[in-house]
Amino acid sequence: MAALDPHLQEIYEVVLRRNPGEAEFHQAVLEVFESLGPVVRKRPEYVESRALERMCEPERQVIFRVPWIDDSGRIEINRGFRVEFSSVLGPFKGGLRFHPSVNLGIVKFLGFEQIFKNALTGMPIGGGKGGSDFDPKGRSNREVMAFCQSFMTELYRHIGEYTDVPAGDIGVGGREIGYLFGQYKRITNLYESGVLTGKGLGWGGSRVRKEATGYGLVFFAQEMLRARGDSFDGKRVVVSGSGNVAIYAVEMALQLGATVVACSDSSGYVVDEGGIDLELLKQVKEVDRGRLADYVVGRPGATLVTEGSIWDVVCDVALPCATQNELDEDAAISLVKHGASVVAEGANMPTTRAATRVLLDADVLFAPGKAANAGGVATSALEMQQNASRDSWTHEYTQDRLEGIMRGIHERCASSADEFGAPGNYVVGANTSSFVQLADAVLALGVI
Numbered sequence: 455m456a457a458l459d460p461h462l463q464e465i466y467e468v469v470l471r472r473n474p475g476e477a478e479f480h481q482a483v484l485e486v487f488e489s490l491g492p493v494v495r496k497r498p499e500y501v502e503s504r505a506l507e508r509m510c511e512p513e514r515q516v517i518f519r520v521p522w523i524d525d526s527g528r529i530e531i532n533r534g535f536r537v538e539f540s541s542v543l544g545p546f547k548g549g550l551r552f553h554p555s556v557n558l559g560i561v562k563f564l565g566f567e568q569i570f571k572n573a574l575t576g577m578p579i580g581g582g583k584g585g586s587d588f589d590p591k592g593r594s595n596r597e598v599m600a601f602c603q604s605f606m607t608e609l610y611r612h613i614g615e616y617t618d619v620p621a622g623d624i625g626v627g628g629r630e631i632g633y634l635f636g637q638y639k640r641i642t643n644l645y646e647s648g649v650l651t652g653k654g655l656g657w658g659g660s661r662v663r664k665e666a667t668g669y670g671l672v673f674f675a676q677e678m679l680r681a682r683g684d685s686f687d688g689k690r691v692v693v694s695g696s697g698n699v700a701i702y703a704v705e706m707a708l709q710l711g712a713t714v715v716a717c718s719d720s721s722g723y724v725v726d727e728g729g730i731d732l733e734l735l736k737q738v739k740e741v742d743r744g745r746l747a748d749y750v751v752g753r754p755g756a757t758l759v760t761e762g763s764i765w766d767v768v769c770d771v772a773l774p775c776a777t778q779n780e781l782d783e784d785a786a787i788s789l790v791k792h793g794a795s796v797v798a799e800g801a802n803m804p805t806t807r808a809a810t811r812v813l814l815d816a817d818v819l820f821a822p823g824k825a826a827n828a829g830g831v832a833t834s835a836l837e838m839q840q841n842a843s844r845d846s847w848t849h850e851y852t853q854d855r856l857e858g859i860m861r862g863i864h865e866r867c868a869s870s871a872d873e874f875g876a877p878g879n880y881v882v883g884a885n886t887s888s889f890v891q892l893a894d895a896v897l898a899l900g901v902i
């Protein structure tokens with residue numbers, strides 16, 4: 455990797471010292487700083503005003519105990535987090551993750567990414583993230599409800615439609631948002647629809663929000679292909695994960711004429727040369743809350759592979775949609791060897807820094823998550839707009855808005871990459887364009 459600009463190196467070292475042991479947060483900061491050399495040389499006021507240090511320090515971080523009672527009567531204790539990173543562009547906005555791996559460093563990396571992503575959407579939303587080390591896997595609906603109610607009993611005092619607006623992420627979907635919203639409503643005695651997004655369609659949710667991250671990812675990749683005179687038609691696609699983002703990435707890739715030959719969960723990956731059966735995948739994952747092993751049972755010809763890497767499956771387009779650092783250097787080498795031409799991140803930071811370097815050096819079109827997966831949060835902002843105006847838009851209109859937003863993000867990334875001397879490099883484009891917008895707002899709002 456290129457050495458950092460000396461000013462940025464100094465600031466990065468302070469970040470390392472002040473946030474010991476938070477490897478994913480360090481990685482997210484470094485990935486942004488690596489793009490910013492030309493920006494701080496052109497605009498030294500960003501360094502002089504200490505805009506970067508201010509952006510690396512969350513405005514507020516809340517950590518709390520979440521006690522609840524399981525179905526056997528045992529008292530369980532989890533840890534809850536909300537990191538409110540930056541509200542210079544709008545209320546804090548970002549998802550909640552329920553997964554046993556959640557800790558402060560993970561929430562901070564996600565919150566930091568979120569401020570840049572949300573800036574890229576062009577919508578009035580700041581950035582934050584939260585969650586818990588609670589593992590919803592294998593828990594009954596009643597246990598999930600008990601946990602969500604206890605979590606909200608602390609979280610409610612920190613959020614609000616003009617303050618901080620959480621949504622879903624790993625382990626948090628429509629069911630959890632329902633229980634969280636119900637408890638917020640009960641405690642506050644307010645039907646404050648705009649306090650959470652990802653709500654059900656019958657009670658304040660937006661059409662297309664469920665599909666938005668996966669659809670938006672494929673729209674973004676389509677723009678990248680189009681810029682090279684190509685399209686999804688006839689492409690072989692591999693999607694990692696089989697959750698919310700993955701399922702709707704598969705759906706839109708199929709609609710655009712691609713064949714999706716593999717997807718995964720934490721127990722392995724499925725290869726289905728006949729093309730992933732989307733309805734079966736939805737039944738197994740969304741309805742039955744099952745495992746991919748159950749998909750294979752209903753699908754002769756498909757195989758479940760429990761060793762090796764999904765990135766060994768030959769494809770033209772790779773869409774990592776599971777979790778951070780799931781696509782490492784060996785995986786990138788394998789994708790390049792097998793001729794992949796596009797990698798677009800549906801997950802947050804799924805590609806390691808070394809893997810990103812391999813892909814960029816090989817001239818693979820690479821879209822960072824903060825650009826490519828921004829369709830989810832952008833549609834959350836559309837949900838907030840509908841809530842604020844007590845309106846409900848059609849599927850067609852909402853999807854058109856999402857497509858327009860993704861084209862806008864692509865355009866912003868491409869032109870900022872050109873401006874800062876890295877044409878075609880979406881990493882540089884995404885980081886520089888969002889950073890300039892944020893830093894200008896930081897300066898305009900004074901020392902706060």
Ligand code: NDP
Pocket residue numbers: 553555622623624625626667695696697698699700718719720721775776777778800801802827828830831
């Ligand atoms: P889901 O919980 O719906 O699905 C997550 C999927 O990833 C599951 O298939 C899960 O497998 C797999 N996975 C999760 N953690 C791991 C792990 N440590 N190792 C291997 N596999 C894992 O989450 P989403 O689809 O909502 O989120 C996926 C990614 O997309 C995350 O990085 C999230 O931050 C990002 N994202 C989500 C958005 C949204 O709107 N939901 C918006 C933008 C980004 P298993 O079930 O076996 O755990």
Ligand code: 2IT
Pocket residue numbers: 547548549550568571619620621622623651802827828830831832834
């Ligand atoms: O990472 C993300 O952008 C999300 N999990 C969605 C956040 C949101 O507020 O919709």
